[in-house]
Structure formats: structure tokens, C-alpha cells
Amino acid sequence: MEHILPISNGGAEQQATEDIIKKYDSEARFRQLSGWQATMVSVWLILMSLFHLYASSIGLLTTNIQRTFHLMFTMVPIFLLYPAWKHSPKHRFSNTDVLLACASFVVNMYIVLFFDDIVERGAKVTKLEYWLGILAILLVLEAGRRVLGKSLPLLAIFFLCYCFLGRYFPGSFAHRGFTLKRVVQHIYLVPEGIYGVALGVSATFVFLFILFGAFLNETGGAKFFNDLALGAAGTMPGGPAKVAVFASGLLGTINGSSIANTATTGAFTIPLMIKVGYKPHFAGAVEAAASTGGQIMPPVMGAAAFIMAEFLSVPYTTIIVAAIIPAILYYFCIFMSVHFIAKKEGLQGLPRDMLPNAKQVLIRRGHLILPLVVIIFLLVRKYTPVFAAFWGTISVIGVSYLRKETRISVRKLLLALEMGARSALGVAIACAVVGFVIGTSSLTGLGLTISNNLVELAGGKLFLTLVYAMIGCLVLGMGLPTTANYIVTSTIIAPALGRLGVLPIAAHLFVFYFGIMADVTPPVCLAAFTGAGIAGANPTKTGLTATKLSIAAFILPYIFVYQPQLLLENVTFFNILPILFTAIIGILSVAGATMGFVYLPATLPERLALFVGGIMLLIPDTRTDILGLVIFFVVLGLQYVRTQNRKNRVS
Template sequence: MENDKPIDQSAIDAFINEESAENVDEVVRKYEAESRFRKFSGNIGKLVAGICIAMSLFHLYTAGFGVLEAIKQRNIHLTFCLVLSFLLYPSGPKGGTNRITWWDWILVGLSVGVGSYLMIIYDALANRGGVTEPMDIYMGGILCLLVLEAARRATGKELPIMALCFVAYALFGDMIPGEFGHRGYSLERLIDHMFLTTEGIYGVALGVSATYIFLFILFGAFLTETGMAKFFNSLSMAVAGGSPGGPAKVAVFASGLLGMINGSAVANVATIGAFTIPLMKSIGYRPHFAGAVEAVASTGGQIMPPVMGAAAFVMAEFLGMSYTTIMIAAVVPAALYYLACWTMIHLEALKLGLSGLPKAQLPNAGEVFRKQGHLSIPIIGIVALLLYGLTPLYAAFFTIILTIIVSYMRKATAISFHGFIRALEAGAKGSVGVAMACAVVGFVVGVSSLTSLGLTFGGNILSFSHNNLLITLILTMITMLILGMGLPTTACYIVGATIAAPALIKLGVIPLVAHFFVFYFACLSNLTPPVCLAAFTAAGIAGAGPYKVGWTSTRLGVAGFLVPFLAVYSPMLMFAGTYSTFALVEALVTAVIGVIALSAALENWLYRKCLLWERALMMVGALMLMIPGIITDIAGGIAVGIVFFNQRRSANQKN
């Protein structure tokens, strides 16, 4: 169904050409601490840009010619990020936003001093036999304070507060009664564990940030310089713009694509939603629904292969698996998530009688590929390199080079020298927030390894649930959604993987699936009230109530919320465990039908508005299709089929 009434062409052109709306930066800065950079000019601006460029070049060099020893690589990475944290982020909202204060310079000096100290003594540490010197403790204590302050500036106060709670738990465990009590540790022992081992600040999470995550963020920065966003937007408009509810489907399509090069749900909402939300409203979608569509679509970008959120790289390292395995495992869950979102949008459009955008105003798909199709080569290239067996580090390094080369296939997409510099600077800035989250979450991981808190917490979950898998899954989901209220996705996943995933694994859940369950809900916490930053951002653009958008986002994402449970009971959907080809095909078919049926039941529409018994029967049938087993599949299929044919018959009679 095509709309005969022309839509403001300037709005469509602005979306396609990726022209920034005036309030996009302000919206992102309001809801995402990581984007609240100072704005510099003059010599200070050149100094900060120089540090960013040096950081990016260091990571490019080590990616291509060999990573340094673990602590050395992580230490240099952390030192760069500490320095940039104190230069880029003000100490507070009222503290002279664009002016670097004298105490910022002191913190910068201390950061360089501590980083240099560790590099100097590193080789001597092995000869000490584990004996620490007083200066080690002093420097380690300073580093802990620097990391907490830098994380407060870059990610918000919630993560440092949680880290301090874990520190208090380690120090005063002998005063805690019951199962959570322990013998307690001295401050010196705790600092030593955090500073001089790879189980604290310099742990696995920071190691992943110092290698894979940084290179993929830099890869995204170079893709942005080629005009990849314009290509994605044009392609989305061409493919989905003319169908019923076109702008909403464009939002899903574009947000999923852009999410591959932008790991932030909030930034994705602000960038894409600034254009798609007004377009959705212009054809008749209600403001809160338009905002919810964009929030759900943008959040899904973090679970969309091939380039997923930063937490996916941490997951690969935690599990000792290749990123390729993680990427392949994510394909079906991501597809089901977007299928649910797309179905509900389509049915909402049919229910409201909404049409698409006029085809005369939309770009031609063939023309889009002729002019910009070469920009898809880097995406294809990185998938091919990962499937070929290269590490994510090498794959990202070679794909960055490929991106630069490919950009020169068209003059309009060529990366100039200034574009190259901008990409280096943007990559470094974009990594600071993630790096500080990974560093400060080292307190959580370090204390958990020191006190066995993860095992204790997991044991209590199992005790409370009486070893019932479904109850344990629900408790884990609630834990992740609560953690996600205040923590960035990466930090939320790491905490969940440390304290909650072991309980699932103990109940027999495959480790890959258990960690994916935790990761999935760390991402979806962006949608669920009371704190749902992606939904709040969309609400600000849509001019709707934040909580109304949040609850609508949750409703739109409900089918997607069931996907992790589905994967636990049918791990073959993540290509995990042992299974036959027939079982895999059966699971895929029933999952797809179940997701569509559940979406229709929630939307209360198929060919027409559902009668009460139809809606109830379809809901039950959808859930039965999602439960493994041939009997439940047959029963669910019959239930859904009855509703489908009944609605189809009445629709034909009406016509």
C-alpha cells in the first residue's frame, strides 16, 4: 500500500544524506555519559587530537606487527584512556565543561606516572617471587583511585559505586554473617591483587578492550568516514520505505545495519531516530509507538553479527572461544529478535491502515548499489576473514586497510588525509568509555576471584530456585535487568558472567548459551523501565512520555525477550550441543512460526482484530511452539493454524 500524499522530501533527503539534526548531539549527551566530551579549539584541541591519533596508531601497529606482553599492552592502553578521560570529560556538570582545570592536569600527570612505573618495574616483578614493595602498594592505590574517578567521568557514578561496594565486601568480609562471609583481606593484599595480577584491573576485560574492541571501534570510525551510514540509510529507504508502515521498517533496517558499526544503542537511536521518528509520526504512527520502534531496533544492533557489541568480544575471551563461534551463535537469535520487531510493526501498520512512503520519493535500490555498493566489501571482507580463521584482531586490522582502499573506488567515498585523521581521533575517543568500564569492572572480577563470591552468589540462586532451571533463568534475567539500570552493557555482562552465569552452567546449560543468556539481557536492559536509556532517548525525540515509550518498547520486544529462553531449551538454535539436521530445521521452523504468532497475539491483529478466544489460543500456541518437543510443536501448530485459517476465511468473506 503506497501513500499518495507526498511526504516532506527534505526529511527523506536529510535521512539519506545523514545530515545531523540540531539536537542529536544534545540528546546523546543527555542520556549517554560516554558522549559528554569537552569541545576544544586551539593548541589544547591539537594536543588532545595528537594523543588520540597516537593511541590509534599504537593499536594499529600492535595489531599488525604483534601485541605486547599482556600487562604491557593493557597498561599502555589504560594509560592512554586515563589521560583522555581526564582531558575529555569534565569532573562534573558544573565544572567548566570546556576548560581543563589544574586538578585535571594533576590527574593526567599521575596517570602517566603510574603507567610508566609499571612499565619500568614489570620485568623485575618476575624475579621478586611475588614479593611486593611499599612503592608498589602506593602506586597501585593511586591507580585504583584514578580508575574509579576516570570511570565516574566516562560512564557515570553507578559503576564506581558498585566497584566500591565490592571493595568493601573484600575488606570487611569477616564481619558479614552467613554464607556470604569470608575471612577478609587487608587493603595491601587487595591493592596487590588489583594492580599486579591479571585478575584485577589488568584482567581479561581490559585485555579485550586493548585489542579486539579498540580495533573494531576504529574499524567503525573508518567506515563512517566512507559514508557507510548514507549507504545503509539509502538501502533501507529503497528496500522498506514503500511498504505499509514504511518509515518504521526503515528504522528497523537502518538501525540493525548501523548497529554493526556503532555499538551504542543510545547513539544509534539519536542518529537514526532523529529522522525516522518524525517520518513515522508523519504517516500516522503514535509518538510513543514511533519512539519504541526506534529504541527496540537500535538496541538489537548490539546482538547483530558480524560486528556485535563490545561485550561479545569479552564473552569470547571468557569462554576461550573464537569470536567466529560467538558470531555464528548469534545469527538465529538476532534474526528472531528482528523478525518479532518487524512483524509487530507490520501488523500495527495494517491495524491503523497506514501506508508506506510514496515510491516516487524513494531511492532506487539498483542505483544505490551502483553508486555505493562497493562500501559493502569491507563488511563482506571481515566476515570472510573471520570465517577463514583469522583472529578478530588481524581481521579488523586488514579490514581497516581494505576499507581505505575500497573507499577510493568512488570519489565521493574516498577517505582524504583529513578523514584519515578524523577516523583515528574518533576511534580513540569512542574507546575511552568502554575501556574505563572494562577497567573498573576489574574490581568486581578481582574481588569475586579473591573471595569466591561468584560461586557463593550462584549457589544462593540455585538454593532459592531449588535447582529449577526455569526459576533460575528468570532470577538471572531479573538480576541482569536490574544491573542494566545503572551499568553500561559491557560492564553489565561482565558482572553477570561473573556472578550469575556459573549457576546456569551448574544446572547443565551449555557455557556458550549461559553466557549468551546473560549478554542478551544486558543488552535488553536498554528497553525496560524504570531506567531504559534507549527508550528515554527515543522519547525525547518523539515528544512522548519516557515511561510510555519504555513500556511500549518492552511490549514490542517481548517476543525477543523469549528468544534467550528458547535458546537455553533448544541450544541447537545457537548451533551448540549435538543435534541432527532434521531437529535443527524443526527448531528453526517452529521458532519462526512461534515468534510471528506471539507477535500477532501481542499486537491483537492478524488479518483483522483478534477475537478474545483467538488471541488466547494464538498466545498459547505460540508458547507451545517455542517449547522443545514434537508433541508441543504439533499442538502449538494446530492452535495457531486454527486462528490463522479462521481469520483468513473471515477476511476472504469480507472481501
């Protein structure tokens, strides 16, 4: 018989979790509609999912038309689901919301209906299009504000103002300026702005993978991952923290939000961590760090992997292959960190009879892994991500019928279609708003100007440029969702690294890592704040601890910029083995240094030696590997001798 750990307090605890998500994740603050309004929005969202399934399989739509339909399907429900202000109605939409939704329908359908005419006259702006374009810009900004908060729309407004006010900027940032008509043309009528490459990726790869996650969730996929992690790691020293690492990593493969991942998994794992003796701030930090890592874990990487492949013009599989080793090392570092703290403080695991049986979990629900296998198989066979996601979603339905408890009924099918579309709204509107940043950068050359100034500020030195880039990404990434985070940092910061000869994929992963780490780095560490809210801990202390647990993410990007072998660039199977071996020992050493424990509490000199030795081991070079191994084993030897001396004194 499979035992289920009694940790939930039913609806009250679920409501508390939802309240925490809404507090820190603006995408979750939608209205709770009822009656005909709820039915109308649900039908719209179901149609949205069906449209995307059609477009990705048998639909013969042009790229621009598909993007326009995607944005139209996105903006209409946003104005109906998301209140404009805190005092706006929370259980119904207003006449103003309906008016804005209708306006969104009009500005997008105009492009669909008159697209051929727009192309034939070279996108020259008519008087009607001029006003429709201004309206479209305002509507996208307002929709973005409602869903994402103020930070991203304000950034977009700054970039738009730069188009008009270029002559007033100093030095190399100055330009002649553009008329409103020219900006409207570039942002609205040409696929460089709102309907640019970012929205294109959202309309294809991203939406389908989000839909795949929604279908998998309706079969009980999230519970399967949690139970599997509990059964596998629950009895280990400090077991609940290791469960958090496993469960968050597994859920992170299909979840595109570090905040939602922290709240969903954390509601389950954080109380358990506190129960076995972890301090509340540490429990919240573990969950935040592990959940944020889900954004750098292939295959989905918070949807950024698809956009990165599009930006770099490389196959999607190239991105996930490059990202896999750093992601595994990141999770290994967190795992060993919580292990060292558990040993340091004498924390035990949970009793076996309170936990699910991992073997039984696999027997009863292990078939839920098969859709992931289908996707990976199709990607390895060089099929497109759209094809893989489509058939992965279809396979979820088929596989669910292998067991009665996982079967998708008609009701669950409709709910999956609705929730998939609802979950995609935030990503889609973020891509549309970020289109302003990309569009104005291509119009004014601002991205190139910023990268040139960044390199000049660093005096052309790569290491200094990397440090400035890291700081810039941490600042730009504050409060932004994963997709927008990557697009902004890759547009503004990555070109500077490219100028200094950094491998493109290494440059983009570098900015992606540090943009994502803003979620656990104070002052605006929303994932850490979410974990602190569940744990009842100090948010800043939780954020600082999460930063310490995420130390690997602050080291690895520097390593793979200088040594791209860590990204499996130009390596064979035989020379990657020693790189992996030394990298694992290096991460073990760094984790011991940051937590101050290996066999015993480490002295300050030992911690410094472990940290330096760990860095040396992470650099794929024979000389540094030998030095790092010597340092690591010397410290290990010293700790072992002290351990034996303690045992002798006790005996």
C-alpha cells in the first residue's frame, strides 16, 4: 500500500498558497469570474488552444498571420481576466474592460484582413493605420502592465521615448530622432516590433510546450514528480530539502515561472523542512534556489531555449545539449549544500512509513514519463520543437488511459485546454511588450551603442566586461518573467560579449543565467520572497541564503565563457569524462566551502582552500585540475584526521 504524507490542510492551505503566488507573481492575479462571464472566457481560451494545435499541425498560415492571431487571442482575455487597479472588480469585468478587449480584437484583425495590401504597398502607413498603430501600442502596454506589473512596460516606454528624443541624449547615444509615424510603422506594421521574432516563438514553440505541461498536470504529473522525489530522497539526512531539490528540478522542466514553482512545490516541502529542523529562512531559500534552477534546466528552460535557438539561428537541440551540464552541476551544488547543512546540524530524514513507496509510484504512475521520452526522442531525431511538442501533447492523452487514476476525461481535457491557454497569456504579452525593446533597438541601433559603451567602460578587458554584464543582467532581470528577462538581456548585454570574441551560445547563456539569478538575489528576489512568505521568514535573509545556495550559477557562466568545453563545444565522449569528473568534484568543493562543512565544520583556511580548489577544478584544464585535486584531497585528509582524533578522544 502506498502511504501519502499528511501535510496538506485542504482548501485553507491551498488558498494560502494561491495568496502568496498572487502577492509576488503578477501573472497569477486574475479575476475569479462566475456565470456567463466565466463561461465566455473559458470558451475563448479553449478556442485559443485549439487554434494553436491546428496551426501547428495542419494549418497553413503565414508566420505574420499566425503571430497576429496569437496576440489577438492573448489580449482579449487579458482585459477580461486581469483587473486594471487594486480597487477594480475582482469577480466580474467592467464595460471598460470589454471595450479594451474589443479594441484589441480590431487592431489585430485589421492586420489579418489587410495583410496582403500592407505588403503590396511596402508597409506605408495610411491615416487609419497610423491611429490603429498608436492604439495597438497603448493596448499592448496596458495589457502588459496588468499582467506583468510596471517594470517591463516602463522599460518599453523608455525605449519608445528614445526613438523620438534621440537628439537630446549625450555622446554616442545621440541620434537624429524618428517621427511618430515612422515608429508606428516599425512597431505595428513591420514584423520588427510587436509582431517580431519574440512573439513568433511564443506563438509556436512556447505555447505548445505550456499546453503540454497543462495536459501533463491534468494526469497528475505534478503529484507524480513530488511523490517520486519523496520516495527517493525523503529518508536521507535532511530529506525534505533534498525532496525540494528533486521535485523543483522535475517540475521546472515543464514550469515556466520560478515564483509559481516555488509556491507550488514550496507549499509541500517548506513545512516539511522546518519540521525536521531546518531554519525557516534556510527552508525558504532552498525551495527558491531549486525552483529558480528550473528556468535553466533543459528541455524548456522557462521557454527561453526556443527564443535562444531562434536568436542564434541554431537547432533547438544545440541549446539544450549546451545547457545540460551546467544545469546538472547547479542542482548538484544545491543538493550537496543541503546535505552538508543536514550533517552539520544533525538533521534526520522522514520515517519511511510516512512516505510514498518510490517503486509503487513508478509502477502506478511511471507511464507519465513516457510523453517526456516522446519529446526527447523526436528532438534527438531532428524533428522541430513544434512537431515534438504537438505529438508530446497528444501522447499525454494516449498514455493517460494506461491507468484509471491518470485518465483524462472530457472535462479534464477541456480544463487542460483552458489552463494551458491561461498559463500562456503572461509569456505571450511579455513577448509583445519586449517587441518594443527589440524593434526600437533595430531602428536606432541602441543595442549596439550600449554594447560598445560597455566594452569601452571595461577598457576592452573580457573579465571586467563580464563583471559589468553580470551586474547589468541582475539589474535588468529584477521582477521580469523568464522569457522577457532573456530577451531584454540578450538584446542589450549579449552583443558586448560577442564583440570580445565570446562564443555566441556562451554569451547568451551567460546573460540568461544572471538575468534569472535576479529571482534569488536581493533586493528584488521574488522567488526568495515567495519562499520566505511560505516559511514565515525574513525575506532579505532568505534571499541572501538563496544566493549562497545558488553560488554555482554565479561561477559556472564565467567558466563556460572562458572554457566552452563545459557546454560540450568541440569535445568527444572520451575527453568529456574527465571534464565531468573534475567539475563534479569542483562543485562538491565549492558547496563545502560555502556551507562550511565536509566531514566536520571547516575552519576559515579550509573554506578558502576548498573554494579556490573548487574553482580550479571547474576550469577544464589539466594543470588547474591537478592543483585543484591536490587542494581538495589535502583538506579532505585534514578533516579525516580530525575526525579520527575526535573518535579516539571519545573512545
